[in-house]
Amino acid sequence: MARRRAAGRSRSVSLPLAVLALAAAGSLGGIIYNVVAPRGIFRPAPAVVPPPPAPPAAPKPAVHRPKPKPGDGVVKPPVVTPPPGPAEIRIIDLAEARRLLDARGATFVDARSAIGYEFAHIPGALNVPFSDFPAAYAREAARLPKDAPLVVYCTSGSCDEAEITLGHLKAEGYRNLMHFKEGWNAWEIAEYPQEKGPGPR
């Protein structure tokens, strides 16, 4: 009688045991990776470094009143300021975003969900989630003057959360908008300053 033995069938390992073994080995490998890797989940986060203090205000120059010249007092035609054109959203990179933070040259707007924002965000950034703009904007509008330079960011360059929020802000009349396209992923990888928690109330 021919003795049949299926090729490749292991008699020592059953299928359920093989599933458990693979799952356990994979899980253990994942945990070890996240302990050892520089950006692993279980690695200590870089120390939260507060942004540098604002530079001292430059002294105001003395007001120089020139002597009146002949012809002064003639009514001059008013200067007509052309109406503002459509807002052009400027894309900025990581270096410029860091420069703006250090110089306090803009207000940062985090377009991610509240969970992502509270996990970590750029210091001083306000959370205006893309998914709930009306409520978030109503909450933060007082801290977002219409003429203030705003830098909007989300997770990375390939998500659309920042673009959605930028569209809403543009519709609200904001004209000085910047898109930090590389987003939070690039900021975190560069180990730049970060804050955690719900942000200002």
Next chain:
Amino acid sequence: MGDRRVSAREGAGATLTPVVTAVCRLLLAAIFLTAAVGKLAQPKAFLRAVLEYQMLPPALAPWVAAMLPGVEFLAGAVLLTAAFQGRRREVWAVAAAWIVAGLLAFFTAALTVNLLRGVPMNCGCFDILGEHLPYFKPTKATWATVGRDLLMLLPALPLLRARR
């Protein structure tokens, strides 16, 4: 007792089955290795994605976010090597297929639940690939994402039983 005669149809099927099996294993290996590498490259980004699902206690989320990419990577690696090894060590290949199918079923269920709950989130599956390929752009999860995951489940189904 002797050699069993094999019909032409059975012969054709016996020839096609190893090819279909190898192709399905390669396809799933490519998908899961790519997804795993992306998650391992940016572990904290994946942790944020897990938190956004709002399905796990916050204390448990880091552990799941750490373990899941490791399981995906190992299952993908086993399927990749099994695609070239024929029927040797087939129980491990079938086990990897069950793991892959289980993960896909879980992702599909989790996405469906959150879409019904109205929880806004990104899928968080292929972020690294999404940097270069528009199809994998990590936009908001939609019913199309659920459909995509169900399609990925199809090549796993023939792999769930060891070949006779």
